[in-house]
Amino acid sequence: MTIRPNPAELTAGARSPFFEPEHEMLREQVRRFVDEEVKPHAEAWEEAGFVPRAVLRRMGSLGFFGIRYPEAFGGSAMNALATVVYAEELGRSTYSGVAITALVHTDMASVHVFNAGTEPQKAKWMPGIVSGDVITAVAVTEPDAGSDVKGIRTTARRVDGGFVLNGTKLYITNGVHADLYCVAAKSDTGGPASKSVTMFLVEKGMPGFRVGRALDKHGWRSSDTAELVFEDCFVPESAILGEEGRGFYAIMKNFQNERLVLGAMAVGESQAALDLTLDYVKTRKAFGAPLWDKQAIRQKLSLLAARTEACRQLVYATAWRETRGEEVTREVSMIKALCGELVNEVMYGCLQFHGGFGFMRGSAIERMTRDARVQSIGGGATEVMLEEVAKRL
Structure with missing residues (x-):
């Protein structure tokens, strides 16, 4: 008897015990925003080369730009787990240019103002940063x-x-x-x-x-x-x-958050590629049967799904440990290296199973494959991250 995995079981997985109800509410809110307000318009933004300011203000009005900032500035004062949810769901949008526009603002640039700014600096800039009127x-x-x-x-x-x-x-x-x-x-x-x-x-x-x-x-x-x-x-x-x-130390400190965020984004990108590919191979026929009936394809996608889930749980666990004040430099460096390489492996495999269609401009997987390439470069190249891990082994 041939045992075949259920395609539904390869899609993003069980809810994690690390999250509270407010984290899951945030996930649903970001996912709904992506489905309703990003995906229908993002091709035009790809052509224009930027995300319109009105869209960024909309994200601010929905609270996405104040997830980690105090209520005094219009934020919701949530923790690193919320940031991971936010980054993962933006990664799942399939438009990583949109995701990185928002994530640089929230988790790579404005954090310098909040963490190191004087009270007058924060009073001047943080309300606009949270609302989306000031982009950083x-x-x-x-x-x-x-x-x-x-x-x-x-x-x-x-x-x-x-x-x-x-x-x-x-x-x-x-x-x-x-x-x-x-x-x-x-x-x-x-x-x-x-x-x-x-x-x-x-x-x-x-x-x-x-x-x-x-x-x-x-x-x-x-x-x-x-x-x-x-x-x-x-x-x-x-x-x-x-x-x-003291700028060098401020940059190094924030790299921890940046690399965790990029790892979560890469997990979201990987999951979106797997979801797209599963839908495709279940309907695309070759040699008289759906591609899903081919053992080699099933097994390759199953392995990519397993690796994606492993990275997801490492990201979640590390974010949880960060909320407890634990030292996670080694784990964050692992995340940046592992997830940056994983997302490229996933995209390569998924594009392969789309065949010639995946090579055509206009297909989501072609765009996603191009977008993923920088994940092993930006925010700390894989080789640099592995050296950081090696120092701590």
Whole structure:
């Protein structure tokens, strides 16, 4: 007798014991928003190269931009498990450019304002960040400094009343359309690299600051990405974000959250690809029978589903441990490496089972495969993450 897995059992799985009812309510809310307000319009955003500001304000009005922020700023003061739910469901949208636009704002850029900002800075910016009226970007990466944050060359020279910034930032998500930028620069080029980086708040339109060019990307087409140029850009003393010379540590600290979020997003992307492919192989016939009847296809999808579920549970468990204040640097590094590689493996296998259709522009799996490629690069390349794991073995 041949035992065949039920296709329904390969789709995203059982509810996790880590979550409370409010987390599941958030999941349903984000999923409904994606189905009703993202999927019907996102192809146009792919063509335009950015997500319209009205959509981002809508996300703010639904509470998505304030998940981790206090009620005083209009947020809901939830925890890392809520962030994971939010990121996973945006990943399941099949439009990762939309997902990363929102996630950079909520979990990679604005967190610098909340974590390190002075009370006047937070009072000025956080309400707009939560509402979606102020969109943020974080500017760390440079032509010669990606995962190696200590290698940045943008300088901040102290002058009367503040600093003058000079340098170029590259691959900055939300770079074209953001209103507020958290910029890393070396404020003391004579000191150790880890103690010379300072974060600054730079507003769009400041003299000496401009978008050098919008970048044309392989994937994530609906997220805008830019080169930023600083040419004698004066920022006042009040623009320092956190302590002078402590920017490197602020960046490293937030990488923990960023990498957890990217792992959750990759899990959502993987699950969406499996769901699409299961639907396809159950209806597509070859040699007189559905592709699902082929043992090799069933087994490959079953293995990809198992790996996706394993990554999902690692993400959930790590987020839960983070809420308890536990040290999870090793696990977060594992997540970033494992999930970044997994999502590419899933996309490769799923596109293969779509045959020639999967190779055509206009098919969801083709777009998703392009979008997934950067997951093993951005936010910490796989090789860098594995070195972080190795240090802690």
